[in-house]
Amino acid sequence: MKRLISAVALTLTIASFSSAAFGYTQVKSRNFPYIVGAGQFPQTKTRLVRHSLRLKIPEGSKALSQMTITVPKGLTVRNDIDIFDQSNQKIDDNITVKDRTITIAFPQQLTPGSELNIDLNRVLISGTSNGWLYPVSVRLVGLDVDIPIGIFRLRPFL
Numbered sequence: 001m002k003r004l005i006s007a008v009a010l011t012l013t014i015a016s017f018s019s020a021a022f023g024y025t026q027v028k029s030r031n032f033p034y035i036v037g038a039g040q041f042p043q044t045k046t047r048l049v050r051h052s053l054r055l056k057i058p059e060g061s062k063a064l065s066q067m068t069i070t071v072p073k074g075l076t077v078r079n080d081i082d083i084f085d086q087s088n089q090k091i092d093d094n095i096t097v098k099d100r101t102i103t104i105a106f107p108q109q110l111t112p113g114s115e116l117n118i119d120l121n122r123v124l125i126s127g128t129s130n131g132w133l134y135p136v137s138v139r140l141v142g143l144d145v146d147i148p149i150g151i152f153r154l155r156p157f158l
Helices: 002-017
Strands: 034-041 048-056 064-070 081-084 094-098 101-110 115-125 132-140 147-154
Touching: 034 147, 048 132, 048 147, 081 101, 101 115
Parallel strands: none
Antiparallel strands: 034 048, 048 115, 064 101, 064 132, 081 115, 094 101, 132 147
16 A cells, blocks of 8 residues: 555656646757747736737748747737847738638748747737647748647736
């Protein structure tokens, strides 16, 4: 009986040390875009918020031509999206919001070494969740497929 209790205690201890890596890619590659971070403003319980995402395109990556963000159920995103580079200059884009998918096409390819700040303005929260999960995919120059790069997670404020 003592062995069983010890085994259960050890298993629970080990399980409590593991953590999820939502909001950031687990492995930052020098050759592939990755999510740097995400945030919500205001950081209070309100129905209308701004969700922001930062994406890094490292020097060893191919240029970025398109990005797709899937909006979780319980949120409504309007076509009020701003995209800035690392020097806070607005980036030209062609944004389409259809159902639960945001597609951002960049007329000028985003070169390696860039960092994007994407602001989803006026996000309406109509549901409840322990965390909003936005899957993100990119399309690189020379490739005709969307490649998933990670999920950014935003926790609701209580």
